[in-house]
Amino acid sequence: MTHSTARRSALRGLSLAALTLSSLTSFSAHADTPAVLRVSAIPDEAPTELQRKFKPLGEYLSQATGMKEVFTPVTDYAAVVESLATKKLDLAWLGGFTYVQAKIRTNGTAIPIVQRAEDAVFTSKFITADPSIQTLADLKGKTFAFGAPSSTSGSLMPRYFLLQDGLNPEKDFKTVAYSGAHDATVAFVAAGKAEAGVLNTSVWDKLVETKKVDPSKVRVFATTPTYFDYNWTVRGDLDPAIIKKLTDAFLALDPANPEHKALMDLQRASKFIPTKPENYAGTEAAAKSAGLLK
Incomplete structure (x- = not known):
């Protein structure tokens, strides 16, 4: 091997090593980046109030799931439903009727996981x-x-x-x-x-x-008489392990814990309880009766 050939071979080896190191560094940085939990809520109050209410809850859910929570406010109710259906959101705070709309829009795949105790007698x-x-x-x-x-x-x-x-x-x-x-x-x-x-x-x-x-x-x-209302709903194809972590996190909120009570007070919740699609059958019937659903 000539001196020139040996030099070119050495340079190729260094370049390959540098490329490999760069790829590993990039992979490592990506692996260390937490997955994002994309959250939103129907805009039933002013945007500033929604942000104030959900910031502490988002931080709590981030700790519970190990995911970075990103809350995105929207301008209307339909946008939340559409974002769940198109997988732009993972978790959303919905009203009973908005959940029914999301269920229909997602062909029944949207899953209500929890509601406040107050939402069962709203x-x-x-x-x-x-x-x-x-x-x-x-x-x-x-x-x-x-x-x-x-x-x-x-x-x-x-x-x-x-x-x-x-x-x-x-x-x-x-x-x-x-x-x-x-x-x-x-x-x-x-x-x-x-x-x-x-x-x-x-x-x-x-x-x-x-x-x-x-x-x-x-x-x-x-x-009015009582009815089922608000819930937290996830998109149906969200990882079941994440759904369980989210559900467990909500159910673990304890008003006897001062930190928990502070964020629960913002949500106006005495506690969170499990919910299910069947709870909103009456809401769907009311929407049909009022001519708002076919």
């Missing part, structure tokens, strides 16, 4: 600032505000119970508006944009507690 509050409105019957001829069209507690179930009481919003109310979110409905009624409205009990209670609404001016005049 209610909605009808509110007004008009002293002439004392009962649901007094809503005839009045302006009215629902939340978002796909909201379980701000639209679907209140509408269902109104129909059960013989009131058809489009026929019996002067106008029907959609505020887009529960806190926005309160703002509508407080500002006189609607003579009455409806929102979920949990948000109403929070707004009263934080003095963001004056109940002497905007008051509750009726409450």
Whole structure:
């Protein structure tokens, strides 16, 4: 072998070694990068409030699963459903009706894993600032505000119970508006944009507690019967081991633990309990009855 040939051979060996080292380093860095858990929620409150509520929970889930949690806010309810169906999300906070829509959109593969104990006996509050409105019957001829069209507690179930009481919003109310979110409905009624409205009990209670609404001016005049509402749902093809870790993490939350209680208070949860698709059969029936599903 000539000196020149030997030199070229040595350079090729060094290049190959460098390439191999680069590949191993790249692989090692990739292996050390935690998998991402992509999370979102229906925008039933202001985006800033959703971020505030879910940040501590996201950190807790990251610790429990070993995955990096990324929370992505969306602008409407349909976007969460579509993102679950197209595998852009792994976990989502849904209302009962949104879950039914996700179940249909994913051909039954979306899986509700847990709900707050409160969600098994959820209610909605009808509110007004008009002293002439004392009962649901007094809503005839009045302006009215629902939340978002796909909201379980701000639209679907209140509408269902109104129909059960013989009131058809489009026929019996002067106008029907959609505020887009529960806190926005309160703002509508407080500002006189609607003579009455409806929102979920949990948000109403929070707004009263934080003095963001004056109940002497905007008051509750009726409450719906109970129904199943919110849950945490995963996409159906998520790794079963991850689903188990997520489920176990929610069920392990203990209000006796101060750190747990702080994040549970943000979720307005006394505890989390398992849930199942069958719990939302009534929601699906109500949607069909109201003409919102075929």
